[in-house]
Amino acid sequence: MARHLKDLTSVFARWASRVFSVELDGAPLYFGLQEIKRKGKAPQVFSKLQNEEEKCYSLLVCSSDRIKREKFYWELKDKLLRNLPPGSDVTNMSSFLPDVKNSLIKGYFLKGKPENSSHIERFLVDLEQQDQVLVCSYSGDEEKQHWTQHVWSNKEVTLKYHVVSAETPTCHPSTLNMINSDVFYCLDEVCEVLIKCGDIIPEASSVLRMLPSRVNARGKPDFPVVVIEGLDATGKTTLTESLRDTLGATLLRSPPQCLSPWRARFDQEPPLIRRAFYALGNYITAEQIYQEGMKAPVIVDRFWHSTAAYAIATAVSGPVANLPQEGSELYLWPSDLLQPSLVVVLTLDPEERKRRLRDRGQLKTDEEEELDHNHLFRRRVEEAYRRISGPDCVTVDASPSADLVLQQVLLLIRGKCHL
Numbered sequence: 001m002a003r004h005l006k007d008l009t010s011v012f013a014r015w016a017s018r019v020f021s022v023e024l025d026g027a028p029l030y031f032g033l034q035e036i037k038r039k040g041k042a043p044q045v046f047s048k049l050q051n052e053e054e055k056c057y058s059l060l061v062c063s064s065d066r067i068k069r070e071k072f073y074w075e076l077k078d079k080l081l082r083n084l085p086p087g088s089d090v091t092n093m094s095s096f097l098p099d100v101k102n103s104l105i106k107g108y109f110l111k112g113k114p115e116n117s118s119h120i121e122r123f124l125v126d127l128e129q130q131d132q133v134l135v136c137s138y139s140g141d142e143e144k145q146h147w148t149q150h151v152w153s154n155k156e157v158t159l160k161y162h163v164v165s166a167e168t169p170t171c172h173p174s175t176l177n178m179i180n181s182d183v184f185y186c187l188d189e190v191c192e193v194l195i196k197c198g199d200i201i202p203e204a205s206s207v208l209r210m211l212p213s214r215v216n217a218r219g220k221p222d223f224p225v226v227v228i229e230g231l232d233a234t235g236k237t238t239l240t241e242s243l244r245d246t247l248g249a250t251l252l253r254s255p256p257q258c259l260s261p262w263r264a265r266f267d268q269e270p271p272l273i274r275r276a277f278y279a280l281g282n283y284i285t286a287e288q289i290y291q292e293g294m295k296a297p298v299i300v301d302r303f304w305h306s307t308a309a310y311a312i313a314t315a316v317s318g319p320v321a322n323l324p325q326e327g328s329e330l331y332l333w334p335s336d337l338l339q340p341s342l343v344v345v346l347t348l349d350p351e352e353r354k355r356r357l358r359d360r361g362q363l364k365t366d367e368e369e370e371l372d373h374n375h376l377f378r379r380r381v382e383e384a385y386r387r388i389s390g391p392d393c394v395t396v397d398a399s400p401s402a403d404l405v406l407q408q409v410l411l412l413i414r415g416k417c418h419l
């Protein structure tokens with residue numbers, strides 16, 4: 001057995017209990033495994049194959065080093081699209097043990113034309129030799145009613161399972177691995193990721209140096225702290241600047257100015273690393289809030305709500321129903337991070353938001369770009385904002401004039417913060 005398969009004893013111990021999810025046309029289709037052949041219809045993933053002769057493969061990225069694993073998975077899609085013959089199809093897939101935390105393994109599902117199978121298989125054998133991926137191929141019987149999964153190891157097929165339909169899991173599989181991977185809940189976990197990725201991203205150590213040596217990220221300042229949240233172009237900058245001027249407050253933002261030189265660099269990295277960067281930004285901003293909040297009220301443009309809501313909304317796909325359920329621990333505020341006195345989320349009709357974006361004519365992050373043409377993503381972000389608890393957020397309609405929005409938020413601040 002190949003070395004990486006030995007390393008994966010725990011994965012194989014429960015291999016037959018695993019469920020596999022393949023994303024087709026944006027929706028996940030699930031299948032499971034059985035050791036004994038039983039009668040039944042082929043799972044949808046296979047019955048949906050356009051061309052009956054198509055060959056299918058799955059690649060699961062299994063390195064035990066999570067930084068390398070995320071980075072390899074992140075870069076693998078491009079590598080597949082570059083190296084596979086034309087006409088091959090690559091979609092996202094994953095494998096997990098239902099309800100078992102941290103059991104999710106991410107990968108890709110491939111379909112190729114039968115005439116390209118030797119080319120594809122040569123490429124997959126090479127890939128497997130890199131000890132980072134677990135390759136399976138799938139074959140159907142004559143009537144394509146019954147499918148078998150062949151687990152590869154060192155160019156050989158070592159295990160075979162019968163493929164069967166599986167029920168849709170009660171929670172989206174991505175939520176199984178979210179804690180301290182997509183969303184961070186304590187500074188130590190954030191630092192651990194950034195320290196470990198120093199080998200492949202030298203900038204990580206410069207970023208870590210921006211963290212004050214004695215962080216008082218949980219301290220409570222004397223003056224109120226008001227966070228303004230919302231999607232891009234909902235009017236956060238306009239409102240936060242007016243609040244600063246009206247209240248004689250200090251205006252801060254997360255990520256803080258000191259991280260600007262590295263932001264574009266970390267925006268290109270896989271979620272684990274990118275989210276750790278933004279999470280660190282919140283802890284640096286928290287320290288600044290504490291210092292400034294001893295002298296005057298503080299207004300903050302984006303904070304932990306942004307980091308968590310975008311991360312959760314990106315990690316799950318599909319409709320809002322796929323988000324972690326309301327009340328889930330995933331929406332809990334980190335216990336070591338300063339809690340603002342008030343969080344206001346600005347909401348805006350999608351058409352008006354687009355109009356403001358166009359008028360501003362600015363470049364957007366890929367995620368903001370995504371918000372524009374993916375209304376499901378936008379709805380997931382807005383709903384995740386709403387579900388985050390401890391401080392909860394108050395939603396304010398940002399479509400009236402800038403002055404009316406300001407007056408409304410001032411009323412909220414006066415009511416909640418006694419200013």
Ligand SMILES: Nc1ncnc2c1ncn2[C@@H]1O[C@H](COP(=O)(O)OP(=O)(O)O)[C@@H](O)[C@H]1O
Nearest residue numbers: 232233234235236237238356360400401402405
């Ligand atoms: N209440 C408002 N009504 C109309 N236009 C607004 C309002 N608030 C902001 N804008 C305009 O919309 C655009 C986006 O606002 P901005 O404050 O930069 O948003 P954000 O900081 O949330 O990205 C700007 O051109 C701004 O002048």
Ligand SMILES: Nc1ccn([C@@H]2O[C@H](COP(=O)(O)OP(=O)(O)O)[C@@H](O)[C@H]2O)c(=O)n1
Nearest residue numbers: 232233254255278302303306307310365367
């Ligand atoms: N505190 C923060 C702020 C931004 N972000 C990320 O940064 C992106 C939005 O930043 P942006 O610069 O476009 O926002 P605006 O300040 O332009 O409204 C989102 O994609 C978030 O993923 C974050 O994760 N945490």
